[in-house]
Amino acid sequence: MRARRHALSAMLFCVAAMTACAAAAEPPTFQEATRQLETDAGSLLGAGELGLSAVRRADDDTCVPGQVRHFFQAESDLADASAGLLARLRDMGYDEVVDDLDLRDEGQEVSVFRNPTTRVTFELTVISEDTPGIRVVGKTVCYAPE
Template identity: 65%
Template sequence: MRSGRHALSAVLICAAAMTACTVGCTAASDLPSFEEASRQLDHDADTLLGAGLSGPAVRLLDDETCVPGQVRHAVRAEGDLAGPSDGLLARLDALGYDRVADDADLRDDAEDVAVFRNPRTQVTFELTLRPEDGDGVRVIGRTVCYATG
């Protein structure tokens, strides 16, 4: 069961990366700097998580999904929702994120998943509701991969 969850996350990451590359690779010069995208991710994560998730965010630099010589900024938080999950979805919409994949695309018997991306910064948020954990939710936010140096 756990390997299925990891496989689903891997599929989501690949789908988001391919879509981001389709959009971002053709206009790479239009992307904000790594620092600007990281600040935007942190701001949006704080805004999103302040909307009712009872768990601290863990900020990561250089996750292992980028190729050597690239870096990305990521935020991960898990906890219980203090309110309905549609509050998180509405908050992402208000922050300018577009839904790029949702539960209908990514149905899993144990989890409901939605992926949102900001069209300007290409910052992506993946929301996973875990009904087996009651009101459990996992939020992962990422920038695209940026070349170092």
């Protein structure tokens, strides 16, 4: 009888733990992801040492037909600000998923960071050609209309 009680308790604990993990893994809504992208973008823009200025913020439909995503784009003419951007994104909970060795292009170095919780992605491109600088593009994943 005692063993059954412990087995039942253990089983209920496992079910509760699995439910909690499943609930935490649900992706954010479009509005939640957009809000987080704007908050994180605002943090990057507010860092004066990075010299970023917003170029564009919008929802776009470049996803599959019927889906939408939100994006943010900023630029800086301070090519040496890339280390500060990388550190700041890491501090905000972003993981580097692609580095410039994977996406290197002539005269450009690219790094991609993704927040595993919000699924927001930031792409940093360091341009070292004619006019050196940095381009930062943040975006949500594509969402079906709610």
